[in-house]
Amino acid sequence: AxxxxxxxxxxxxxxxxxxxxxxxxxxxxxxxxxxxxxxxxxxxxxxxxxxxxxxxxxxxxxxxxxxxxxxxxxxxxxxxxxxxxxxxxxxxxxxxxxxxxxxxxxxxxxxxxxxxxxxxxxxxxxxxxxxxxxxQIDAMIKTKEAALNEIDIIGALERRRKYALVYLSVYFVCYETEVGKRYVVYPPSNVGSMGIKTKLKGVFGAGKMKSFLQSRSQAIATLLDRLVDLTQENPVFEKEITEAGIKANILRTTELQVGIKKGLTELRDESWISENEFQILNERI
Structure with a gap:
């Protein structure tokens, strides 16, 4: 046994x-x-x-x-x-x-x-x-599809006109006056309609620029607004942002200055900006 x-x-x-x-x-x-x-x-x-x-x-x-x-x-x-x-x-x-x-x-x-x-x-x-x-695999696939759809939404549509206003994906601006500095961030946006009479009159101000541009993604806009808060609250982070902005400044190179002036000329010829605004912007470049 x-x-x-x-x-x-x-x-x-x-x-x-x-x-x-x-x-x-x-x-x-x-x-x-x-x-x-x-x-x-x-x-x-x-x-x-x-x-x-x-x-x-x-x-x-x-x-x-x-x-x-x-x-x-x-x-x-x-x-x-x-x-x-x-x-x-x-x-x-x-x-x-x-x-x-x-x-x-x-x-x-x-x-x-x-x-x-x-x-x-x-x-x-x-x-x-x-x-x-x-x-878990199904959830990963759905998350990936949602991310791809979000990327498609962020992409800017091509305008069917000879000349058009080009807007960068993310635009971080520092307005500096005697009072101090003020930061504004522009998320990926659509260009809104201003009406044929108003065109871009006064649109380059920070407040009117916000109304002129329509955010493509509220989630990304909220995240980028947090970038402004961090810059104002953290001096070390503000210094790093300032240094990065100086390096990436589109007005630092002659080649880009020429391109910007050419673009302003085309906007003036298309009646997006007036002759007076063209002269002011041209002198500031």
């Missing part, structure tokens, strides 16, 4: 190890299939090909493990049958021998039942994990 017990313990341990290998491969298959789906959506043909080859290689291992489990089950069944036969023969021996054999048989049945419950729990846990991973 003890010989059969040792053999059964060994077989059960071997089966558990094989089942865990099978479960790991199943998890890998689900993960790779999800990665293939993402690669296909991203049109990553090279990545999809590599993942497909890896998936095929793993799938070839599944039949081998299934066959191995079935073989172990047959061995377990044979050993248990042999055990039962031995127990049956022991019934003709003294009661203590019969009781010991029956105890071993009960232990085997209890272990088998415990193993079955453990397998059911592991399977339920695996299903729950798989469902969670799929939900």
């Amino acid at each position: 003890k010989k059969h017990d040792r053999k059964l313990r060994s077989l059960h341990q071997k089966r558990v190890r094989t089942e865990r290998k099978l479960e790991r491969l199943s998890t890998d298959i689900e993960r790779i299939e999800a990665d293939i789906k993402v690669a296909r959506e991203n049109k990553d043909e090279a990545g999809e090909f590599q993942l497909t080859q890896k998936l095929d290689k793993i799938k070839k291992k599944l039949p081998v493990l299934d066959k191995e489990i079935k073989g172990i089950d047959r061995e377990i069944e044979n050993v248990e049958d042999a055990k039962k036969i031995e127990v049956s023969r022991a019934r003709s021996k003294p009661d203590d021998r019969v009781e010991e054999a029956m105890k071993s048989l009960h232990d085997i049945e209890a272990a088998k039942e415990a193993r079955a419950r453990l397998e059911q729990q592991e399977l339920a846990s695996l299903e729950e994990m798989t469902s969670s991973i799929i939900k």
Whole structure:
């Protein structure tokens, strides 16, 4: 009986190890299939090909493990049958021998039942994990799509006119007077309509510029407004912003000055600004 017990313990341990290998491969298959789906959506043909080859290689291992489990089950069944036969023969021996054999048989049945419950729990846990991973992948895809849509919204539409007012994606301005400095930030915006009579008259003031430009993304506008607060509250940050602004100043190079003057000329010719405003702006460059 003890010989059969040792053999059964060994077989059960071997089966558990094989089942865990099978479960790991199943998890890998689900993960790779999800990665293939993402690669296909991203049109990553090279990545999809590599993942497909890896998936095929793993799938070839599944039949081998299934066959191995079935073989172990047959061995377990044979050993248990042999055990039962031995127990049956022991019934003709003294009661203590019969009781010991029956105890071993009960232990085997209890272990088998415990193993079955453990397998059911592991399977339920695996299903729950798989469902969670799929939900996370779906959430990542939706987040990526939302981000791409946000980028599309931020992009500026092309105006169908010979000359048009060009607006930078993010424009950070410092107005400096005798009273002090005042910072204004212009987020990615659409150019609003001012009416044919008003055109750009007075539009270059900070207050009217805000009404002239319509923000494309309220979330980004709110974030950039926080940049103004940080600049005013943190002297170190203000110094870094000032230095960066000096380096990025579009009026520092002759080539850009020429381009700006050319643009002002075109705006004047299109009647966006008056001759007087053109002269004032031209002198300040």
